[in-house]
Amino acid sequence: MIIESNKSVERNYSEDYNVLLLGLDHYYHDEVTISLKGVEHKIVKIWPEFTCIDFSSNIFNGDIPDAIGDLRTLYLLNLSHNALTGAIPRSLGALPDLGALDLSVNRIGGRIPEELARLTFLSFLNVSNNALVGGIPNGRQFQTFSLNSFKGNKGLCGFPLDRNCSSAPPPPSTGKGIAPSKSKDKEIKWEYVFAALGYAVGSGSIFWTLLCCRRVREPYFEKIEEVVQDIFDRRARRRREANRRRRLQMRNEFRRQQRSW
Known part of the structure; x- marks a missing residue:
């Protein structure tokens, strides 16, 4: 805090009036x-x-x-x-x-x-x-x-x-x-509420259809079984192909060693 008196005070303000210099020329007994x-x-x-x-x-x-x-x-x-x-x-x-x-x-x-x-x-x-x-x-x-x-x-x-x-x-x-x-900050973001509501309604509709409608449920799970079986078949074919290439490589390596002997 800066305080000043109208007596014995030298003012020197900056451009924004933020600086105030005080000078005293007299002595007072109070401190x-x-x-x-x-x-x-x-x-x-x-x-x-x-x-x-x-x-x-x-x-x-x-x-x-x-x-x-x-x-x-x-x-x-x-x-x-x-x-x-x-x-x-x-x-x-x-x-x-x-x-x-x-x-x-x-x-x-x-x-x-x-x-x-x-x-x-x-x-x-x-x-x-x-x-x-x-x-x-x-x-x-x-x-x-x-x-x-x-x-x-x-x-x-x-x-x-x-x-x-x-x-x-x-x-x-x-x-x-x-x-x-x-x-x-406390306002409700309705776009997120509607997005979550739509996701819940869509998921519930699919689940209810599969649970209650046999005509839809059986083809649905049959299709899932076909997709899963196809994935396993492809993995098995890749595994057999990798084993066949490995055996062929070992056979060729063995023949080269035989020629070197």
């Missing part, structure tokens, strides 16, 4: 130790305002709490590369200073709240690789975001995606990101 991705940092003041939160690349799961909308001065929120589910909180639309939001690579489902389209300060958005559905909201800021901000959501439609919401309506959302894929 707190924060572990930032395995590295401990001692901060001499607990800042009263949180403007940047980065919880990316962890193993957080569950829903994003609505209480995050109470952080009125929040500017950057990065929860990407986790296992978060549920829906995007509508309370995010109540953050007037929110300029960068990254929720990519999670299991978030549901629709993109219309409230996000009303944020005029939002300059970076990434909700790719989730399970979002429905149309992308229309808004002045949303029209500036590229395809990469929304890709990886099979249920999304609308600009800038190439899927039209009127021609391809999205599947209904259950509020959980992984629920649609689970429901698909």
